[in-house]
Amino acid sequence: MYNVAIVEDSKEATDVLKSYFDRFSEEMDARFNVVCFDNALDFLENYSSAFNLVLMDINMPHMDGMEASHRLREIDNNVTLIFVTNMAQYAIRGYEVGATDFIVKPVHYYDFRLKLERAVSHIDMQTQQKISIKIDDSIKCVRVGDIMYVEVIKHKLVFHTVNETLETYGTLKQVEAVLSGANFVRCNQCYLVNLGYVNGAKGFTVTVGNDELTISRSNKKAFFQKLNKFLGGVGGGKVKIYDPNRTLQIRPIRAGVACRRKPFCVGCGVEVTFG
Numbered sequence: 242m243y244n245v246a247i248v249e250d251s252k253e254a255t256d257v258l259k260s261y262f263d264r265f266s267e268e269m270d271a272r273f274n275v276v277c278f279d280n281a282l283d284f285l286e287n288y289s290s291a292f293n294l295v296l297m298d299i300n301m302p303h304m305d306g307m308e309a310s311h312r313l314r315e316i317d318n319n320v321t322l323i324f325v326t327n328m329a330q331y332a333i334r335g336y337e338v339g340a341t342d343f344i345v346k347p348v349h350y351y352d353f354r355l356k357l358e359r360a361v362s363h364i365d366m367q368t369q370q371k372i373s374i375k376i377d378d379s380i381k382c383v384r385v386g387d388i389m390y391v392e393v394i395k396h397k398l399v400f401h402t403v404n405e406t407l408e409t410y411g412t413l414k415q416v417e418a419v420l421s422g423a424n425f426v427r428c429n430q431c432y433l434v435n436l437g438y439v440n441g442a443k444g445f446t447v448t449v450g451n452d453e454l455t456i457s458r459s460n461k462k463a464f465f466q467k468l469n470k471f472l473g474g475v476g477g478g479k480v481k482i483y484d485p486n487r488t489l490q491i492r493p494i495r496a497g498v499a500c501r502r503k504p505f506c507v508g509c510g511v512e513v514t515f516g
Contacts, residue, residue, distance in 0.1 A: 243364065244291050247277045248284045248309065249298040249325065254346065255279070258296060258325070261353045268354075271361065281309035288313070292320055293364045296344075299326035310338040318403055319386070321360050341437065363437070372419055374400060374409050381407060385423050389438040389450045391416050393431050401452070426467045429457035436468055 245262065249255045255277050262273045278284035281297075281304040295313065299306040310322060324343035341363055342356045363386070370385040383402060392399040393413045400407040413433055417425065424436045428447050432454050440448040442465070445456045456464055 242272045242274055243293045243361065244289075245273050245275045245294045245296065246284060246288075246292045247275060247296045248281055248301070248306065249277070249296070250279050250301045251298070252279070254298070254325070254348070257348060258353070261348070261350055262357075264350065265354055265357055269358075280304070281306065285309060285312055285316070288316055290317055290320075292317075294321045294323070294360055296323050296325050299324055299328050307338070310340070314338050319384075321364050323356060323360060337440075339438075370423070374407055376407060376409055383407065385420065386437075388420075388425075389435055390452070390454065391420075391425075391433040401450070403450075426464055427460055428454055428464050429460050434464075439468060442468060 247255055247258055249258065259275055259277070262275055265271065266273055276292075278287070281301055297306040297310055297313075301309075306324065306326070310324075313320070313322070318339070322338065322340045324340055325346065325348065326343065327346040341360060344352055344356050371382045372385060374381050374383055383400065387402045387404065389401045389403060391413065392401065396410055396412075398409050398411045398413070398416060400409070413427075413431070417427070417433055420433070425433050426436060428434050434447065434449050434454065438449050440450070442448070442456070445458070445461065446453050447456055447464070447468075448454075
């Protein structure tokens with residue numbers, strides 16, 4: 242059972258989303274408990290940590306979805322968050338509050354299903370997958386979804402998580418094997434990055450959380466390919482790298498408008514180019 246909150250001031254849009262959850266449940270044999278809020282204030286006042294997923298509208302009266310999401314992160318830094326909006330410029334700003342995805346209005350079922358599949362996988366990884374880290378004479382279990390990046394300093398491994406920094410001994414290769422399939426990619430020989438926490442990338446620098454990490458020349462092509470593949474799934478389209486040796490730029494444009502510059506993800510209204 243997945244507990245879902247829909248925060249949307251339009252009853253028509255809410256009804257569409259609820260019908261899509263019902264359809265997805267039948268097709269994928271998954272169960273959802275959906276609770277609807279028509280404004281962000283009521284949602285925050287009645288928020289429950291039992292929620293696994295929040296679908297947040299952006300343009301709402303009294304408090305917009307971006308402000309509500311910032312306040313949500315003060316309460317719960319782990320719940321999976323998806324924006325539902327016709328304001329494509331918030332695609333990039335969503336990284337400020339750790340949004341996993343966003344859906345452009347009007348919502349079409351194919352796009353909804355793609356995003357929900359990703360969200361369910363993300364939730365399953367968060368709730369089920371943990372790794373054990375030996376610290377001195379004790380063992381600490383850490384959720385994979387909480388790890389932003391792993392750093393190696395000589396023979397010491399440093400796990401940078403959303404809540405704390407943990408140190409142990411080992412090799413990055415060993416950690417990479419454990420975290421395979423969980424969207425972790427090397428940006429150089431010293432860092433293993435969780436793509437879900439990437440806020441931006443420019444030249445030979447990637448911003449993970451609030452930290453800027455160096456991308457090595459030898460890892461740059463593979464890193465950007467995997468990052469773009471990860472971002473491409475966000476919009477339901479594919480983002481292709483034309484020149485991996487140039488700077489990645491991500492800029493919002495009006496959703497649903499054909500763009501002659503390539504590559505362009507029509508589904509999310511975000512253009513990814515190298516310049």
